[in-house]
Amino acid sequence: MKNLLLLPLKYLLGLLGILLISCAPILFTPGQLFDFRLFFLTCWQVLKELLNPAAWQLNYRVPGTFDTIDVSFSDYFTGPYLYSMPILIASLLLALLLSFILAVMAMLSKGHAKPLLLQTTKVLESFPDFSYIFLIQIAVVQFYAVTGLLVLNFYSLGDALVYLAPILCLSVLPTLLFFKLFILLFEAEWKRPYFDLAKAKGLGNAEILLKHCTSNVLKSLFFQSKSIVWLTISSLLIIEHLFGINGILYYLRSDFSPIGITFILVTVFTPFFLFYSLAELLINKEGTERNAIFGKFNLSILDVIQLRSLISRLFRRKEVLNPIRRFLSFFGKRLKITIPFLIVLGLFSISVGYYLFFDDQVGQTQYLYADDGGMLSGAPHPPSSELPFGTDPYGYSIFQQLLVGIKYTIAITLIIATVRVVAGYVFGFIYVFYLNNKFRKAVTSIADGMHFLPLSLLVYVLLVPILIGHGEWTTTLTERLAIQVLIMALIVLPITMSSIGNEMNETLKKDYVQSSVLMGGSLIWILIKHINPQLWPKLVLNWTQHVVQVLQMFIHLGILSIFVGGAKAQVDSPRLIPEIYELSGMIAISREAFLTQQFWMILPPIFVFMLLIYCFNTMAEGMAENKQVPAVSKNEEVKSIQQATDLESPNFARLKERNQLG
Template sequence: MKNVVLIPLKYLLGLLGILLISCAPVLFSPGQLFDIRLFFQTCWQVLTDLLRPAEWQLNYRVPGTFDMVDVSFSHYLSGPYLYSMPILIAALLFALLLSYGLAMLVMLSKGRTKPIILQSTKVLESFPDFSYIFLIQIAVVQIYAVTGYLVLDFYSLGGDLVYLAPILCLSVLPTLLFFKLFVLLFEAEWKQPYVDLAKGKGLGNTEVLLKHCTSNVLKSLFYQSKSIVWLTISSLLIIEHLFGIEGILYYLRSDFTPKGITFILVTVFTPFFLFYAFVELMINKERIERNAVFGKFSLHFLDVTQLRSLISSIFRRERKETTKIFPKLRSVFLSRLKITIPSLIVLGLFFISLFYFLFFDDQVGQTQYLYADDGTMLSSAPHPPSAELPFGTDPYGYSIFQQLLVGIKYTIAITFIIATVRIAAGYIFGFIYVFYLNNRIRKAVTSIADGMHFLPLSLLVFILLVPVLINHGDWTTTLTERLAIQILIMSLIVLPITMSSIGNEMNETLKKEYVQSSVLMGGSLIWILVKHINPQLWPKLVLNWTQHVVQVLQMFVHLGILSIFVGGAASQDGAGRLIPEIYELSGMIAISREAFVTQQFWMILPPIFVFMLLIYCFNTIAEGLTQKKPVSVPVKKEKAVNAQKPVETGIARFTRLKERNDIG
């Protein structure tokens, strides 16, 4: 009964978070930067509109014109909302069924089939999600060229609704993620004793997987599916944009006001929140709470004697490890190639781009027209790849190869900074979450974190960055200020999730018996943190850091498609699109829709490949971090020497004993 009462409270907390995020863009309005008073006035106005059904309407921009008309909220729900949501739900269900079938196939396969499928999955997972649209389109075009039959329609024009192509494209990424999760859960269940018991009774592998393992796996799959749903909702927005679907994203960009943003986000949040809340209620999910030991004992923050011991141990460890640093690095390099090789690839790309800046000052050539030797014009921009232009040019004639050389360092550096700030802020606030917040506040934070899994992250960042990074006049902020604000927004938008996740990892360490013994013996808070929590938490923080790097790279792709570039972009007279302030990979993705329609794929394939290579490298690093290093058992020398002695036969031993008795 208590959990039933908590559901409305958690829902209200989720609505409060949506309200604050929807009104946050006014904090970055030109000339009114960080105006807290205006922010709360806007929140109050939106809240009063929510309580008046007469104000439930959106502004709709007629396609191809600048005309704006009012659309009732009921029309939005019955029209674009019921167009987008079935695509999302159908893609998730199709991904779930397909991934389950593939996981069963892998578990029942023998020989090299399993590793080949798993390796192929890791490669496919490295593709940015929207790139599957181009792969599927190329396949459809080839089928049409051979058979004359158009398998799929790829664009929504003149009110025609397309379903099959968006569902297939949207389902690729969740299929890969569900498949990976199914395999991990099945492998864990396959080691349980009941599996051996079932086999002993004569059940086959297929029957054990279907009747026993599947039912045990579904519960864990349900809890971990939130992150997959979270990523799929973000991908839906990109699918809508590339297919020309007038769905949720189109209406949000038409009515980019705090009230319109709030209404649309509430419609996305509500169905998923209710589904997960009531299913969790049915299966009685147990929350992770703080260890009871720390509720009874008040820990002092710092002890001088323990501080001296910590400092002296740090210096002793540094002196000891300094003499062994090079042998240790060599050992790590040789034994953990799965980590070192992709790390060297990423660092190599970064330094190549950095050297291009140092020696060529980030020059990007422009070629508007190509001429033959006799002076006749061969082609105008965009130019396809050729000997003079290895990767071709963009629509304005700028070399794609040189843009890559300039932009790689910015993408890698800013991605690293955002991922690092996320983990550092999550660690600091996770520490506060565990040791200084009471149960009610921690439950509120956990509820907000759970609610954020049902809001598209790319859309939230898009909402907050539009007033900061898009300019239609003179800039009121410097490039450094815009970069700082962008890093801050993209880092702190996931703070409730990272704080809750890292805090729960800390809490698991606090439940260890040796930690409780340290508390009873007078250990201070800093002593427990440094000596007990950090050694257990550090590998998981590094793993989380690599996962955040991949997430930020995917987010840059989404934002680039929506014309949100690193450092900002300005509109210029005569330019058909926004012009980025700096050359960066996400800015090269912005023309993906034009390339999608005109079949000029060379303009976006190079940046897609770089993104894919970076994502693949960090996925490989994360996989290497999760694999346990095999422990080698040393062989004692005595045993080795004894093994070399000749074995005394029974007859020889009997003769030797008889001779001894005769002498005696």
């Protein structure tokens, strides 16, 4: 009953977050940068309009014209909203069904069928989500060429609405993710005692899997499905753009006002929030609780004796060299991590070398001529001996753009992922040790609400006023890059803070950590000697996952013409001129390549993104399999227990000192 009463409060916290995000572009408007007074005035104005149902309307731009009309809530809801949401829900249901069937087949298969399915899943997962549109289109076109039957329509024109093609394309990625999740949960169930008991009674694997394991994994699947839904909602926006669907994204880009952004985000957030919140109440979800021992002891931040011990250990040669040796040994013995790491390093080095020796030159070829002077072709040129990967519509070499852009994509991606994890770690520490239960629940509510908002859309909303220039820039390239990194990193801060904080909290529940507290361990001592060794492998794994997510987000932003470092709009052309060549900028012509079937313009950057995603996914998988990373030994927990109970440790020295003073 108490949780039911808290449901409206959680919903209001989610609405507050949406309101702040929707008005945040005001802070980055040229000439009014970080004008917080205007920001809060805008928030107040939007809040008043939300409380007035008569003001609930959007401005809709008529396709093919510059005319706009006002659209009421009922028209928006019955039109584009009920066009987009059924596609999203049908895709998730189809993905859930297909993934369950594939998982059951994999678990019941014998021989190499299961490893083959898992390896295929990992390869397909490396494809950018929008690339499935091209693959399915190529298959449909080839089928049409052979049979004369057009089984799918790929573009929405006028009243001819498309459903099947976007549903199929949108369901691919969640199918792969649900499949992997089913496999992990089923394998965990097969290790439980009841499985051996059922086998002893004569039950077959299929019967145990369907009657017993399935019912046990559904609860875990439900709670872990939030992240999959989160990614699928972001992918929906790209599917809408490429299929020409006048849905949620079209209305957002047509009415890019604070009230319009708030209104649309609320309509996306509300149904998923209600579904998950009510379902959690029905199955009685238990939240992560703060460890009780830290509510009873006032721990000092750092003890002098412990500080002396940490410094002495730091400057011991053995303590300095051991992490380095373990790091080199780790990469030397684990090819599953070493090979993809070297591939990424090699790509980055080649791109840097191109800058050092050729100054990032990108050639432009408008026309190709024959030996007799006749014109062979105009841009875009297909691949040839002179142009290995062809050119884009403006004649710029795709191969040279790749050589220039790889280093920027890799470097900025790694920076964003690192800022995310470091900020999550710092605020996770505050979350665990310094926030009371009310604030912790508020942060958790905001983090849960973030799972029901399309992340790419939020970043798009915040970056538009920064990265699209009209006339002269009011900010430098360095400033724009810094702001973009901070926005793309801190937009997920509530989620990273909550997840890393909960991981810290799990470590605090271990007996040897509580013993260290009882013996006088300070916060810094507990953090360095007990929490960090257990948390470090998970942080590195989390970091690689954020790298993959940032790469996917760059692809989404590139399709929406948001480029790294910004781009200038032109008066006489719809083309945006990017400030730097970067891989996501090459994705901006995806829709043109999609319609004209000039796939050579888009396949090279897609392949590079695939390779990067595959490499980081493989590294994450290798780290998860080994359950350790550099600088973390197998006996770390045993050493922590020994340190907590060592009579000569700083903890016991402090305890003796307390007894003497008492």
